[in-house]
Amino acid sequence: MRGLLLAIQFLTRLPTPRGTASDADFAASIRWFPLVGLLIGALVAGAGWLARGDAWIGALAALAVWIGVTGALHLDGLADLTDARGAAHGDRARLLAVLADPHVGSFGVVALVLQIVAKLVLLHALVTAGLWAPLVLIPFAARIGPLVWTRWLPPLHAGLASRFRAAVRRVDIAVWMVVLVSVAFVWPAILVTPLLLAGWALYLRRAIGGISGDGHGAGIELVETALLVAALL
Structure with missing residues (x-):
């Protein structure tokens, strides 16, 4: 359970019991990321369902919970990577330097606005259609990604990704992929996830x-x- 608690602490702003953990414990918490995604999805779907009387308000409630519960953690990564790609112009040293810069540039701001607007519009459509199961499952499926990417790709530097690398086992990916296939009976379109991750x-x-x-x-x-x-498709 320590790994699950650490994963919740890292990926969300939800209150959890605090304690000490080694680097190995923290690295191993990546194995629980998909389960944390399921918790996030339940909260997002719940917020949308409670405010479903007006589809736009339901979508806004779901989006606010989505961003709030994760502390915009992943949006920050999207902004940083977009800035780096936009400013590098093929220069790898420049790309790494911009990735390490904590400030957000114009490329990152545009990416954030587009991402938030896209999610709001898509959430409105799902709330209108009453598609609650996908809202629960989408954050779960997306958080299988870090296990796959950590296993397949070399770390760019001695940072967060490199700390997780040794902790991801083939069996971890296999287990979550089995779960993914199992929930396809509820929402078949989730089977596109491996293609997106690859x-x-x-x-x-x-x-x-x-x-x-x-x-x-x-x-x-x-x-x-x-x-x-x-x-929606």
Whole structure:
């Protein structure tokens, strides 16, 4: 249970009991990321359902909970990676320097606005259609991504992604993929998830050569948005 608590502490702003943990404990918490995603999804769907009397208010409530419960953690990664790609112009040293810069530039601001607007519009459509199961499952499916990307891609630097690398086992990915296939009986479109995860891994390998914490965050955000589209299609 320590790993689950650490994963909740890292991925959310939900209150949990505090305690000490080693680096190995923290790294192993990545194995619980998909389950934390299921918790996030339940909260997002619950907020949308409670405010469903008006679809726009329901969508806004779901989005506010989605951003609030995660502390905009993954949005920060999307902004940083977009800034780095926009400013690098093919210069890898410049790309890594911008990734390490905590400030948000114009590319990152545009990416944040587009992502938030896209999620709001898509959430409105799902609330209107009463598609609650996808809202529960989308954050779960997207958080299988860090396990896959950590296993497949080399770390860009000695940061967050490199700390998780040794903790991800093949059996962890296999277990969550089995769960993913199982819940497809509830929502078949979730089976597009492996293609989305593989596509993001290929993009990162070709575009920046590896994975970082920002790459994980950006990937989670983009996979979530793609799955929202899949739910409507």
